[in-house]
Amino acid sequence: MELTRAYKFRIYPDAKRQSEIELQLTLSKEFYNLLLEKSIKSYREGNKKLSMAHLNKFAKEIENDKRFLQIYSQTRCEIKYRVLKAYQNFFRRVNEKKSGKRIKVGFPRFKSKDRYCSITYPQDNGSFAIVKKNKKHILRVSRIGGMQIKLHRSIEGRIKTLTIKKRGGEYFAIFTTVKEVELPKVENTNPVGIDMGLNSFIALSDGTKIEKPKFAKKAEKHIARWQRIIAKRHKGSKRREKAKLNLQRKWEHVANQSNDFAHKLSDKLVNSGYTSFAVEDLHIQNMVKNHNLAQSIYNASWNRFIQMLSYKAESAGMKVIKVVARNTSRQCSNCGNIQDMPLSIRGYNCNRCGMQMDRDINAAINIFNRATLGQRGSHAQGESVRPQRGAVLEELRTDKTHPLLDAVIA
Template sequence: MQLRYNFRLYPTPGQRQALAKAFGCARTVFNDGLRTRQEARAQGLPYISDGELSKRVITEAKKTPQRSWLGEVSAVILQQALADLNQAYRNFFSSATGKRKGPQVAPPRYRSKRDNRQAIRFTRNARFQVTAGGKLRLPKIGDIPVRWSRDLPSAPSSVTVIKDAAGRYFASFVVEVGDEPLPQTASEVGIDLGLTHFAVLSDGRKIDNPRFLRRAERRLKKAQQALSRKEKGSNNRKKAVVQVARAHARVADARRDFAHQLSTRIIGENQAVVVEDLSVKGLARTKLAKSVHDAGWAQFTAMLAYKAARHGRTLTRIDRWFPSSKLCSTCGTLAESMPLNVRSWTCPCGAVHDRDVNAATNILAAGRAERLNACGGTVRPAA
């Protein structure tokens, strides 16, 4: 399994200038390649192959006065920028022909120097390395200090240097990690994700919703108001933009850390985990969009998936249309309707249910049925 290990970088002023030049060169090659293919299509010419495109926008372009400065950076990052363009075209063609599942993929677009995120990628061909002193050595950039929060499990196959909107630099290493099976346990859990509580477990536990964005709204509002008062194009406005970005970065970091800790604990305690296959994109179109995005359900379930695969656990996703809230977990009676303001209800059989705990219990039961069917069990019980 391949995972990414991210670490904070602290480049010197000279290294920041070299990184800015590398970001600009990679962006230029990407845009030149995209423009070349668009012009060829407008003229009715055949699709330009990857090798021919590399020859035009990199090899031949370096010999011209307009693009001679491309030779001042590592050639690997230029090739990787072009590889990103080629992959974007392949994804677009696969989506247009129906070979790629999921939402429709748009054609590649031009990259702007005003994008909040800038990145370049070095592969092993670039001969990057971690020095004996713990610094990251990059070609034509130098040795950049790194804050190592943990050790790399293996030699990285590539490293991506990222500059985010808050002006922070990160190194994202792609490493190969082996499976680390955890001791077997008989515990299984169903998870009902919500907004009142972030998660309600089938064993009755309720995890409060941190609401990181809601808690930071006052600080974000002040930073945004300070930005609105600055004159456009001024240096003070640029500083205010960074302050707003840093406030949002703190919220995103806190949300990611919460999801990591909770997903690790759940995977460590349970042999099987069952969740609903929620349509986050659809819920984000409702009036609850802000709260849905603040919860970060998709990020949390993605962490559950890869951690379960690595540690020998089972993650099951059940249909989002499964009536988990309206179904009595005791007798199986299905209620006709249940508005969202109903948080507890009594079944005709006499069972009193907490809406969320009952939903989590039903989710766990549905996940067990899915696993039984996959192993050759009966689809429905005999009469």
């Protein structure tokens, strides 16, 4: 099968290229927002679907303004995909709300200058190239020009896309590559369930617990501090812009730490002798928006971790299985009893069978059972258990996008 990887390198555009990048980002942002505006208008007029055909039509109208033709044609195409993706999320949430979930659903948001920080060249068809000049590597990009690139490791596989990203005043080039590989065959003899713990970062059905990483709490302090500073400074002032840059750097730093943590943990799990992984189907973005910054950093780390685990497990010939998340904490993994479990209670003490267990481990065993037995499969002694349909939602497949790519582009 084809495996996708992402590589991120620092690039050093001179003043002229920086202004070219700036121009491309500004135009791309405007293009994105105009596409979104037209999509929302069409939705309001009763057109409840949005397809690529619609977006192509909208794009044609927008391109009547010749300024937008300065954006490379395939980059424009990629912007349409970004809008489509934002819309698919929106439709998913609309459906979830219809089916009874208590969530707020708003249209995808317009991007501000600070939120639109990358441009993508989808295919390596001559729109970009790396050349060597006087012992230095130069990245040449259509509509931008040549920039020095620091290739700190070699790129393996065939390059598919290039993304230029500006973050915290620094510039990066991110390549995705594909490589054809032969997957090993793994017999599923040692599956494990993983719970996103309340007291731990994750808990496993075999009793293992992984502590929450410390960086989230630290980052929370720094970020809150810079947010306060920005709020105090005058809009449009130089000092405010400077503070915003600092905040962006803090976020970039947390994203790197989170990536690093997810990398190490997923490596560890894939190399621990487990043969498949069961996880809850959590749409974390849809979880109650809480104002606890550290918790939202944990949630993002969890997402990242699951993406990486899926990607690495798959590359190693193992599966990651998503199960229905309902009641994983409230159900007794021994007798199937369901009882209230307030967040303050750390242990599961079953009021029916008397089982006592760490709450996160109990949840991990439930997840394990759902993947291997069935959703409500009680497995009390003597009872036969048949797998129930609908317990396993899907096997996660990750060959389309690379977790790192989402992470670095976001």
